[in-house]
Amino acid sequence: MxxxxxxxxxxxxxxxxxxxxxxxxxxxxxxxxxxxxxxxxxxxxxxxxxxxxxxxxxxxxxxxxxxxxxxxxxxxxxxxxxxxxxxxxxxxxxxxxxxxxxxxxxxxxxxxxxxxxxxxxxxxxxxxxxxxxxxxxxxxxxxxxEAKTQAIRIALPTEKRLHAICQALIETPDSNTTLADWAQQVGASERTLARLFERDLGMTFGQWRQQIRLAHAAPMIARGMPLSLVATELGYASQSAFSAMFRKTFGQSPSTFFAPKKN
Incomplete structure (x- = not known):
């Protein structure tokens, strides 16, 4: 049945x-x-x-x-x-x-x-x-x-102010709000937030936002969206800038990484 x-x-x-x-x-x-x-x-x-x-x-x-x-x-x-x-x-x-x-x-x-x-x-x-x-x-x-692959894992913080920032960026990955702008919104200094990102997540604010954007690229590419439009949707200046960042992270181009595996 x-x-x-x-x-x-x-x-x-x-x-x-x-x-x-x-x-x-x-x-x-x-x-x-x-x-x-x-x-x-x-x-x-x-x-x-x-x-x-x-x-x-x-x-x-x-x-x-x-x-x-x-x-x-x-x-x-x-x-x-x-x-x-x-x-x-x-x-x-x-x-x-x-x-x-x-x-x-x-x-x-x-x-x-x-x-x-x-x-x-x-x-x-x-x-x-x-x-x-x-x-x-x-x-x-x-x-x-036989199906393992490279992960697009996003670490989430436990600190309250960082959690608010990260949740907002998950919802709006194309946001170009700076860490200084976020500092004003959550009531902390930019230096404090930078230190918290390093302590809680082991990376800078920019590196974490990059991970979010790469993760959001996955469904767009899977739907066949042109890479130029993916780059624009995620706040990159150009397709080449997005592709270069992706290749630096995963060692291959976006189109290769997300190409369906044939059996």
Whole structure:
């Protein structure tokens, strides 16, 4: 029986708990923009993926912006929160802890290959307890283990004033508001804020804002937006300036980094 597609964000997982007979289960949700699955955890691992749309996944003091060509592996028992940044088709894979494709308690960014995308779609349509379900699950576990990629992880601060600044920049990544301007808004000196960025996040204000812009570039590029327009939308002076910054960070061009992997 095909997976039921939910249109709400209530956390009700009893019908999709993975076990020895069903090591990979799928939860399908079609959600509008700005919806939130509140922080929760479970004894099994999870692959968070949007077939369409863009997600923001938050774990502890880190957040990831996840376009359709990427997914996030969340280990068992790790508390996580998922928000939709635009209308999204959320497909969460639940993986039995004994068969987790990755060790440790760190989240991992995954590249969603053409094969993995089709396997996820197939699992959501397969009849439960069938041989086809078993085979698809085995293929998914194998494909996940090969799917690591470079992360676009955004560290979040704990300090109240920094948190306000960072949340505002996540919402408006093209903002060119200077640290001095922010200092006036949050009631602190520019020197104090600079010191807090170094202490809490291990980087300068400019470096952190750069990470935000690169993360927001992912869904734009995934939708096929021209790089010149991506650069403009994110506040870069030119396409070449954006591409140079991207290559410096990831060692390859934006078009290469986000090109779908063929299988």
């Amino acid at each position: 095909p997976a039921q597609i939910l249109t709400h964000t209530r956390i009700d997982l009893l019908d999709v708990v993975p076990d020895a007979a069903h090591p990979v289960r799928v939860r399908a949700r079609n959600l509008e923009a700005a919806e939130l699955l509140h922080a929760h955890s479970h004894p099994w691992g999870q692959v968070t993926y949007a077939a369409e749309g863009v997600l923001r996944v938050s774990v502890g003091n880190s957040t990831w912006i996840v376009p359709p060509l990427r997914a996030i592996w969340i280990p068992p028992l790790v508390e996580h929160e998922i928000a939709t940044m635009e209308k999204s088709q959320l497909r969460a894979l639940y993986v039995h802890s004994d068969l987790a494709p990755f060790d440790g308690r760190q989240c991992i960014v995954l590249e969603v290959s053409t094969l993995l995308r089709e396997l996820i779609a197939a699992l959501s349509q397969v009849n439960e307890d069938s041989q086809r379900e078993t085979l698809i699950s085995q293929l998914i576990l194998n494909e996940l283990a």
